[in-house]
Amino acid sequence: xxxxxxxxxxxxxxxxxxxxxxxxxxxxxxxxxxxxxxxxxxxxxxxxxxxxxxxxxxxxxxxxxxxxxxxxxxxxxxxxxxxxxxxxxxxxxxxxxxxxxxxxxxxxxxxxxxxxxxxxxxxxxxxxxxxxxxxxxxxxxxxxxxxxxxxxxxxxxxxxxxxxxxxxxxxxxxxxxxxxxxxxxxxxxxxxxxxxxxxxxxxxxxxxxxxxxxxxxxxxxxxxxxxxxx
Amino acid sequence: xxxxxxxxxxxxxxxxxxxxxxxxxxxxxxxxxxxxxxxxxxxxxxxxxxxxxxxxxxxxxxxxxxxxxxxxxxxxxxxxxxxxxxxxxxxxxxxxxxxxxxxxxxxxxxxxxxxxxxxxxxxxxxxxxxxxxxxxxxxxxxxxxxxxxxxxxxxxxxxxxxxxxxxxxxxxxxxxxxxxxxxxxxxxxxxxxxxxxxxxxxxxxxxxxxxxxxxxxxxxxxxxxxxxxx
DNA sequence: CCCGTGTTGGATCGTCGCTCCAAAGACGCT
DNA sequence: AGCGTCTTTGGAGCGACGATCCAACACGGG
Numbered sequence: 001x002x003x004x005x006x007x008x009x010x011x012x013x014x015x016x017x018x019x020x021x022x023x024x025x026x027x028x029x030x031x032x033x034x035x036x037x038x039x040x041x042x043x044x045x046x047x048x049x050x051x052x053x054x055x056x057x058x059x060x061x062x063x064x065x066x067x068x069x070x071x072x073x074x075x076x077x078x079x080x081x082x083x084x085x086x087x088x089x090x091x092x093x094x095x096x097x098x099x100x101x102x103x104x105x106x107x108x109x110x111x112x113x114x115x116x117x118x119x120x121x122x123x124x125x126x127x128x129x130x131x132x133x134x135x136x137x138x139x140x141x142x143x144x145x146x147x148x149x150x151x152x153x154x155x156x157x158x159x160x161x162x163x164x165x166x167x168x169x170x171x172x173x174x175x176x177x178x179x180x181x182x183x184x185x186x187x188x189x190x191x192x193x194x195x196x197x198x199x200x201x202x203x204x205x206x207x208x209x210x211x212x213x214x215x216x217x218x219x220x221x222x223x224x225x226x227x228x229x230x
Numbered sequence: 231x232x233x234x235x236x237x238x239x240x241x242x243x244x245x246x247x248x249x250x251x252x253x254x255x256x257x258x259x260x261x262x263x264x265x266x267x268x269x270x271x272x273x274x275x276x277x278x279x280x281x282x283x284x285x286x287x288x289x290x291x292x293x294x295x296x297x298x299x300x301x302x303x304x305x306x307x308x309x310x311x312x313x314x315x316x317x318x319x320x321x322x323x324x325x326x327x328x329x330x331x332x333x334x335x336x337x338x339x340x341x342x343x344x345x346x347x348x349x350x351x352x353x354x355x356x357x358x359x360x361x362x363x364x365x366x367x368x369x370x371x372x373x374x375x376x377x378x379x380x381x382x383x384x385x386x387x388x389x390x391x392x393x394x395x396x397x398x399x400x401x402x403x404x405x406x407x408x409x410x411x412x413x414x415x416x417x418x419x420x421x422x423x424x425x426x427x428x429x430x431x432x433x434x435x436x437x438x439x440x441x442x443x444x445x446x447x448x449x450x451x452x453x454x455x456x457x458x459x460x
Numbered sequence: 461c462c463c464g465t466g467t468t469g470g471a472t473c474g475t476c477g478c479t480c481c482a483a484a485g486a487c488g489c490t
Numbered sequence: 491a492g493c494g495t496c497t498t499t500g501g502a503g504c505g506a507c508g509a510t511c512c513a514a515c516a517c518g519g520g
Contacts, residue, residue: 052469145445194353276500
């Protein structure tokens with residue numbers, strides 16, 4: 001069976017350019033963006049980087065470390081790009097919307113955040129939220145709850161996005177067709193048992209995820225405003 | 231190598247009592263409750279049920295089907311147990327709190343919901359929310375957004391709970407110790423860079439997840455109430 | 461020139477979900 | 491009772507995965 005020491009001659013040549021943690025993370029991001037969450041396998045990485053397992057594991061602890069690093073990359077990018085001028089309310093909308101857009105563009109980030117919240121990157125996000133709530137005159141006593149609530153909401157939307165994206169990748173149908181199918185399913189439900197769902201079929205078909213997300217943010221902001229006077 | 235037809239004599243005896251989809255789902259739930267999300271393997275199921283793969287796959291399509299069924303079980307249980315008397319606001323609080331408690335008791339449900347939202351069981355939940363918002367005089371035009379926002383928030387909290395639970399299972403530390411550790415880490419952060427996080431360390435250590443969840447619900451309900459007049 | 465330190469490639473392992481098929485009951489019919 | 495059909499069961503085996511491990515290499519300081 002020519003154990004391992006049948007080396008003799010033909011080892012495949014080593015790479016000349018050097019590997020690096022950053023290169024690995026960047027390549028992983030490309031794979032994730034291209035093929036969804038479960039397209040990222042160590043095997044796929046070795047193929048794409050034309051290397052072996054050892055080389056990768058030399059720069060990266062394990063797969064979850066890799067995923068976490070890629071996720072941190074995306075989030076810090078969002079935070080650094082978000083404008084800091086305007087009213088607190090505007091900044092808060094821009095900040096959360098920036099996160100929404102980023103997760104919309106990279107759905108795997110949403111899935112990863114659901115697995116490992118409270119990454120350092122999210123702590124920065126949390127900090128920003130807290131400060132903005134301070135600027136919005138939310139009393140210190142309730143600021144903790146309010147910030148947590150907002151983060152949880154954003155995270156919930158992120159997870160939804162990730163789930164939808166996962167459901168679509170590999171399918172031949174696009175988002176519109178999927179919504180049509182779901183709307184049709186909802187329309188067939190018993191109107192006596194599901195009056196509300198039945199009534200919202202139209203809005204389901206032509207709603208905009210982004211606008212609905214913002215509507216939620218606005219509801220939250222309105223709710224927050226009431227805390228000032230308590 | 232005695233392929234497979236080395237039967238001769240000693241096949242293990244067949245079970246006398248009959249297997250059923252319900253029994254499988256119930257056993258899966260027990261495994262999940264006892265050992266967390268990734269304790270549920272097909273192998274563990276065969277051992278616990280003293281059977282083979284074939285028997286299980288005869289009653290269940292695949293693992294995700296099994297997880298989905300177990301999740302539906304838990305959720306429908308919550309919905310059927312929730313009281314329906316009181317003011318719409320009270321019922322809404324009880325309903326969402328019921329879901330919170332259920333996911334708190336079975337964290338794997340939160341993780342599964344993050345993988346497959348819009349299960350039939352969640353549709354019932356969505357329907358209930360919608361009707362309650364109707365009772366709260368939320369205009370039909372914005373009811374869709376409001377209901378979605380609430381569901382997303384609840385889902386976000388569910389995911390958080392699941393992540394926390396996953397982080398704790400198998401560790402020797404309990405929730406209190408974990409919070410202490412995190413609080414200590416937060417306290418060591420640069421107060422200039424993280425003033426908000428720094429300021430909320432105390433609240434982090436002795437906050438109640440359940441109360442914080444309810445505080446969030448109240449924020450959203452307050453915000454939604456303001457939609458009546460728009 | 462040579463050796464040690466930091467990298468690289470890939471054979472190999474253990475585990476997972478899942479497929480497949482022969483054997484074993486259950487059951488109706490004659 | 492004997493027979494044939496259909497349902498249910500058990501488990502060997504497959505391919506893919508994450509991860510480990512180690513021999514082979516590159517390269518720079520002495």
